[in-house]
Amino acid sequence: MDTFSLLELNAHIRQVVALNFEQLIWVSCEISQARQSRGHHYLELVEKAEHSDDIRAQSSAVIWARTFSRIRKKCGDLIDDILQDGVEVRVQVRVDFHERYGLKLVIEDIDPSFTMGNLETRRREILETLQKKGLVEKNGLLPLPVVPQRIAVLSSEHAAGYHDFMQHLRENPYEYHFDTHLFPVALQGSSVEKEVVTALQSVAKAAVHYDCVAIIRGGGSRLDLSGFDNLAIGEAIAHCPIPVFTGIGHEIDQSVADIVANYALKTPTAVADVIIEMTATFEGEIDALELHIKEIIDNIVVQAQSDLRNAQTLLTYLPAQRVTANHAFLEGLVPQFRRIASFKIKQYQQQLEHASIVMKAVEPRNVLARGFSITRKNGKIVSNSSALKSGDTLETEFQKGNIKSTID
Structure with a gap:
């Protein structure tokens, strides 16, 4: 061999x-x-x-x-x-x-068209999967913070977009202060999925300390941003308990991360602008409310002052008016009192005259003159014969003269 x-x-x-x-x-x-x-x-x-x-x-x-x-x-x-x-x-x-x-x-x-076509096909498949799971709109349904001041930032500390974002926040014309916490992540390459998902999970565990999440990348081609056309990243954004803002930086297309996020913007500075304007809107509402409250208080004070002046006017003129009215009323009563007094006096005079006649009629001298006599026993008038007994000595008085008698 x-x-x-x-x-x-x-x-x-x-x-x-x-x-x-x-x-x-x-x-x-x-x-x-x-x-x-x-x-x-x-x-x-x-x-x-x-x-x-x-x-x-x-x-x-x-x-x-x-x-x-x-x-x-x-x-x-x-x-x-x-x-x-x-x-x-x-x-x-x-x-x-x-x-x-x-x-x-x-x-x-x-063949670049192959790569781009595969990216678009994968993107559509990922979106269909997220849609079937009901995750496309989940984060978008979360209410936006009234004042987004505590911001979890997912970016690379070396990325120009991150520095633009931070500078825009710092140099805002209203001089607002924002608390930011950077979660460093890869923005392209094979590590994007793992690092972004891990960072979002960390934010979710500490969600009480943040108002929103900002995923910041900056400019790049469609292919350059393909790392964010990722199912795991889409799911992590959807499950994040606070609103997610994206400023990944493509002017035409939206990545899966953009579509699933609560608020998608084209650039990092656009994200900063929205955060600043949301805070300014809240301050404007507070100022308007303060003005409205001040107007209400001013109206209350004006009305109270008017009521006080009216009360002072009433207190000045009302007593005199009442005295005048009562005086007139009392003067109106005087003739009535006089008529009543005159009537009563005449009535009492008639009663006195009648009583005088009666008194004269029952006077003892007048009674004796009419042939009556008065019998006394021991100086007391005898009005009942049952009070007499045999041997009592009585003295009887006539109009002219008295006699004594003894009861047998």
């Missing part, structure tokens, strides 16, 4: 590869790692199992500097966004095998 040297074997493999892959071929895959050196771009390409991160196939690839320059002329700056970790690509390759360095895919062209 023949024995091959390693060089002979690899040379044979190289010949087989060259014979079977004479033409350039298109390959779809995902970039797991990307780096550049001296204008050359070195990539690790993988294919993962469906619905998991298990790697089913892997190869190294290279874009030589001259080829990269040609691709950049065709794709523009988009090529920089495509050559990022985690991006799915369709590349035209030449299969190359070297006896020492092994198999390598030499990339000759890239």
Whole structure:
């Protein structure tokens, strides 16, 4: 049995590869790692199992500097966004095998429409999943804070958008003070999902200390922002117990994070503007309420002063009016009292005259003059014969003269 040297074997493999892959071929895959050196771009390409991160196939690839320059002329700056970790690509390759360095895919062209199409397809699928779970509008239904002064910020401390956001808050024309807490996160690449989800979970646990969340990134191409077209990030935003603001920075398209958030804005400074204006609106409402209360108090004071003046006027004139009225009333009673007094006097005079006649009629002298007599026993008038007994001495008085007698 023949024995091959390693060089002979690899040379044979190289010949087989060259014979079977004479033409350039298109390959779809995902970039797991990307780096550049001296204008050359070195990539690790993988294919993962469906619905998991298990790697089913892997190869190294290279874009030589001259080829990269040609691709950049065709794709523009988009090529920089495509050559990022985690991006799915369709590349035209030449299969190359070297006896020492092994198999390598030499990339000759890239199809940007494939990457963009896959991103849009994935975006739609994520939104459909969130819609079925009832999560698209969940965070958006949370009431906005009246005064958003305590802000949890998800961004990179080195991002220009973060510094623009903070400067805008600090230099607001109303001189409001805002308390911000930075949760550092990756804004692009394969770490975006894990770091953003972890940060949102941390905010949710301490939600009582914050009024809202601001996810701040700044400008970038549609592909550059693809990390926010993510199911886990969408779910984390939806489940966040306080409103989430996004200023991810794309002028045309909305990411999944934008759609699920409570308030989506184009730029970090736009987020800052909204927060400032919400606070200014609240202050304006307080000022208007203060003015309204002052007007009510002023009206009450004016009415009270008017009532007091009216009372003073009444107190000045009412007693005199009442005295005059009572005086007139009393003067009206005088004639009536005089008539009543005159009538009573005449009535009493008649009664006295009648009594005088009666008194004269019963006077003892007048009674004796009419032939009556008065009998006394021991000086007391006898009015009943049963009070007398035999032997009593009586004295009888007549109009003229007295007699004494004894009862037998």
